[in-house]
Amino acid sequence: MVRETWNGTQEDLRKLGAMMQRFEGRDPMESLIPLLHYVQDEYRYIPEGAAEIISDCWHIPMTDIFGVVTFYADFTAEPLGRNRMSICEGAACYFMGATDLAAAALDALNIQYNETTPDGAWTVSRADFCYGACHLAPLVEVNHKIRGPLTAEQVAETVRHSPANEH
Ligand code: FES
Numbered sequence: 001m002v003r004e005t006w007n008g009t010q011e012d013l014r015k016l017g018a019m020m021q022r023f024e025g026r027d028p029m030e031s032l033i034p035l036l037h038y039v040q041d042e043y044r045y046i047p048e049g050a051a052e053i054i055s056d057c058w059h060i061p062m063t064d065i066f067g068v069v070t071f072y073a074d075f076t077a078e079p080l081g082r083n084r085m086s087i088c089e090g091a092a093c094y095f096m097g098a099t100d101l102a103a104a105a106l107d108a109l110n111i112q113y114n115e116t117t118p119d120g121a122w123t124v125s126r127a128d129f130c131y132g133a134c135h136l137a138p139l140v141e142v143n144h145k146i147r148g149p150l151t152a153e154q155v156a157e158t159v160r161h162s163p164a165n166e167h
Contacts, residue, residue, distance in 0.1 A: 006043050023035060045080060046065075051065045084142070087105065088131050092134035093137040096149065101151075101152055104156040109159050111124060113125060137149060
């Protein structure tokens with residue numbers, strides 16, 4: 001699903017207002033993280049403009065909001081790609097060729113780890129932990145789905161031809 005970035009339009013304000021309304025009557029500090037999940041999911045990052053509105057309406061300092069954003073790996077201050085690939089570099093995947101998968105994906109997209117393609121289609125990151133699915137090594141996680149075992153060619157094909165790669 002293609003999602004838009006924040007432009008501060010009436011539609012953006014309406015969407016953010018609807019998200020905030022879900023927490024009406026609740027403690028703002030307790031609601032902040034679930035609200036940020038909605039915002040991150042919608043925009044693929046926490047836009048400063050959205051954070052300012054949350055800060056004003058819920059009386060939470062901006063430093064507290066961005067403290068949460070930088071602390072939790074689930075949140076980013078920059079837009080992520082519409083598709084996300086995480087390449088497992090845990091021990092089993094590493095020995096089964098994870099670095100070849102990484103090279104294939106990153107070369108095909110012409111980016112480095114943790115970068116997003118200029119068209120916003122893909123962000124690729126390294127997972128240096130084990131997914132607990134070593135029997136599928138080497139594996140990647142694409143948009144929250146585990147895929148493996150994969151070859152470098154299959155990974156390159158995935159980033160080139162994923163339907164979600166379209167605008
Ligand atoms: S090391 Fe990759 S799933 Fe275990």
